[in-house]
Amino acid sequence: MQEQGDISQAQLAEKVGASAASCWRRITKLEDAGVLTKTVRLVNADAIDKGLNVFCQVRMKSHDPAARHDFETFIHSYAEVLECYSMSGEWDYLIRAVVGDVREYEALLMEGILTHDAVLTSSSHFALKAVKYTTALPV
Amino acid sequence: MQEQGDISQAQLAEKVGASAASCWRRITKLEDAGVLTKTVRLVNADAIDKGLNVFCQVRMKSHDPAARHDFETFIHSYAEVLECYSMSGEWDYLIRAVVGDVREYEALLMEGILTHDAVLTSSSHFALKAVKYTTALPV
DNA sequence: TAAAAATTGAAACATATCTTTCATCCATCC
DNA sequence: GGATGGATGAAAGATATGTTTCAATTTTTA
Structure with a gap:
């Protein structure tokens, strides 16, 4: 997600070999813990x-x-x-x-x-x- | 979008006072032009x-x-x-x-x-x- | 001024998305 | 060893999402 912030949980699930529900739970936990912060769009300087x-x-x-x-x-x-x-x-x-x-x-x-x-x-x-x-x- | 990369086009449209379709067209154009690049998720170091x-x-x-x-x-x-x-x-x-x-x-x-x-x-x-x-x- | 071209918004469409529920599995602890 | 707690996946559900179409409007060009 650090490299591809707009990846869907379904794609992410496939990539890491887990279920989408599991990804959702982990992401939510990391957000709540303040580990994952905001999503930003990068611009070509x-x-x-x-x-x-x-x-x-x-x-x-x-x-x-x-x-x-x-x-x-x-x-x-x-x-x-x-x-x-x-x-x-x-x-x-x-x-x-x-x-x-x-x-x-x-x-x-x-x-x-x-x-x-x-x-x-x-x-x-x-x-x-x-x-x-x-x-x-x-x- | 540089500050909130996961904003929806509908929200964006409201914020800038345009239609969602207009936003979509502009974003697509900027992406094709290589101005808007990837979306990333930031992590609390x-x-x-x-x-x-x-x-x-x-x-x-x-x-x-x-x-x-x-x-x-x-x-x-x-x-x-x-x-x-x-x-x-x-x-x-x-x-x-x-x-x-x-x-x-x-x-x-x-x-x-x-x-x-x-x-x-x-x-x-x-x-x-x-x-x-x-x-x-x-x- | 009139014609041509480009831009816009609203609505419709199809789809992908997040989120919850529930039964199952695994590990841990008493 | 049995029971408890936590984590897991699959499926269902509701919703939000991007994208296209079309008519109208605005801007540009001749």
């Missing part, structure tokens, strides 16, 4: 001109909880930011953003991310190619 | 003990196409590696891997990634928290 992946490392001026929380809420408001992680080490945050071109990224960085009060420095790195991208966790 | 995100930067010994291609195929074989990008700048690749704990990552790195002939160096960075994670591209 190149097809909608968002094929450029940029990674942005951010260092904060202050590490106090309020500033961090404010920055995290702030970063959530940017649709171009698909991923953001609070990091150990020299950089406080690592962001993955998708844009159509470098100009678009410049705008996101200069008029967006860097305008936040708590941000001290940033360092951007551009992906030349997405070698692998999957949402499926191991087993 | 913490629930299956894969809640630790690690970023690994890799530098290659050689930059020749054969070595790169071989490494990229190699990296595809690791289920823990969810994302891998060929990068500009000082590092050749950036990898995001999910593991249960640091021990598990040590094994992936030492017995996996670093065993590849073309790899020169690597640098790993651990995420303390996933602040934002979405698969939905902007608009």
Whole structure:
């Protein structure tokens, strides 16, 4: 289901060698346990001109909880930011953003991310190619 | 659909203020055009003990196409590696891997990634928290 | 402005879908 | 070893689903 989210329980049952009813019970249990979460439809980034992946490392001026929380809420408001992680080490945050071109990224960085009060420095790195991208966790 | 991949066309129609038939036609067109790709089910990483995100930067010994291609195929074989990008700048690749704990990552790195002939160096960075994670591209 | 082309919505259609029920099977525990 | 609890599969049931058709409307083209 991680690879084919729209598979029917009947097909799934055949694939795993169980009954449809058994699949239904297991899926329901996993949903209730919060293991299986939402179903999403993936979009081809190149097809909608968002094929450029940029990674942005951010260092904060202050590490106090309020500033961090404010920055995290702030970063959530940017649709171009698909991923953001609070990091150990020299950089406080690592962001993955998708844009159509470098100009678009410049705008996101200069008029967006860097305008936040708590941000001290940033360092951007551009992906030349997405070698692998999957949402499926191991087993 | 990027946020709710299992929405029915009837619900979608109501949401966007169009008919179900119209939705069906548009979806079919986007699928045929390769814009809408597969539907996937997301899994709660913490629930299956894969809640630790690690970023690994890799530098290659050689930059020749054969070595790169071989490494990229190699990296595809690791289920823990969810994302891998060929990068500009000082590092050749950036990898995001999910593991249960640091021990598990040590094994992936030492017995996996670093065993590849073309790899020169690597640098790993651990995420303390996933602040934002979405698969939905902007608009 | 008039003709042509494309898009739309409503309804009908056929089908696939999830969900429940029930009897059976298996494993476990006292 | 018998009884209890849990899991299983097959079938039935009700419903929601995708897909097509057709007439009407809108947009484009000449």
